[in-house]
Amino acid sequence: MMIDKSSAKPYYEQIVLLIKAQVLQGILQPGERIASVREMARQLLMNPNTVSKAYKMLEMQGVIMTVKGRGTYIAEQQATVRDDVKIAQIKHKIQDLVLEARYLSVDKTELTTWITEQYGRGQVNAND
Amino acid sequence: MMIDKSSAKPYYEQIVLLIKAQVLQGILQPGERIASVREMARQLLMNPNTVSKAYKMLEMQGVIMTVKGRGTYIAEQQATVRDDVKIAQIKHKIQDLVLEARYLSVDKTELTTWITEQYGRGQVNAND
DNA sequence: TTGTGTGTACTACGTATAATAATACAGTGT
DNA sequence: ACACTGTATTATTATACGTAGTACACACAA
Structure with a gap:
């Protein structure tokens, strides 16, 4: 996980794309737990709010699942309906x-x- | 020439892409004069500064040529060097x-x- | 010369987005 | 009790975008 500070893409969007790419490549498996908001923020040297925003978008897209008080997990990848x-x-x-x-x-x-x-x-x- | 107000792309960038597309399609020929900054702004219902910004970028890219006091013209399209x-x-x-x-x-x-x-x-x- | 149109430059203002910072709260599990 | 989790909120800063108004130097025709 590396963030490009010089990129025109906002940090939260880079996180979204990185996670999605890793899911698609099988690096992250359904049910697997990923770093917490605060832990990921520490690793990427950024604010927890920014990571939270990325996770929020990933959950809206059905890529991850969040469980209150426990953590964040890769969701079961569903067959996408053509939009x-x-x-x-x-x-x-x-x-x-x-x-x-x-x-x-x-x-x-x-x-x-x-x-x-x-x-x-x-x-x-x-x-x- | 139509601008999409609801697009995430800024106006000036949409203008740049439109002009480049029309040049590539042969709709705009080298040497041909295009609408002035103020005239284009009137047509697209936007500020002349925004059009000026688009023209500035197009000139940097070698797509158009500006002549002081006269107007703006499509440049001779040069064979691009691979960047x-x-x-x-x-x-x-x-x-x-x-x-x-x-x-x-x-x-x-x-x-x-x-x-x-x-x-x-x-x-x-x-x-x- | 006067007038109009041209590209260009500049300042100012309002708005929206991105990111950080600092809290706070409720849920989970040891 | 304690530490961790996701989540929400408010505030602040920086940047980009677009508009608005003004100004200047140039080209050209009446």
Whole structure:
């Protein structure tokens, strides 16, 4: 877990993405306990409120579960229902991404390769 | 030219992306004059300062050229030199994009299809 | 020359977001 | 009782965004 202080992304958002990535890669397993708000804040050298905000968002997204007085745990990952609104948002991001790529002389093949690399990371169904 | 007031993207950034997209699609040709700062502000119902900020960034990126007292024009589009820093930024955006896509059950094939659609827009070399 | 339009620069103001700081409260388990 | 947990609240600081108003130097046509 490392936070990029120079990133334009806010700290809490970086935490959200890190946790989600680790869940997707199987590094964090459902039922597993993660660091408490205060402990995580100590590790990342930041304010507990910021970590709390990240956990709050992760719980809203169903990635984690919080139990009062006990701690925070990775939730059972449910099959996501396709959300048309979010799909539209992704398509919009792709629009900006391709625009930027083309201005950098990155062709479709190269971009697709990088996409494939990212899909390679993380086991969809671990069987070992 | 339409600005999305409800978008999380700042106005000036939306203008930058719109102009760049239109240049890439050939809608705006090199040498062609675009609306002045004040005229564009009137059309988009926003402050001239915001448009000026967008034009400033577009000029830094070599997309447009400004001539004092005369106006603003589309620059000759130069063959971009590959910028390793910007390439790394794109790869990082892809990382976030794929993460989000996988949480929405969007598989690699579907994502690649959308990418291809975006590359389809805009003529690389118009020959008519 | 006068007038209009151009890019540019500057200050000021209001608003929203992000992050920190310091408390406080209720629940859990030893 | 004690220490830890998540959660909520208020306050403060810093930054970004957008608007508003003003000003200056340049280009060009009447």
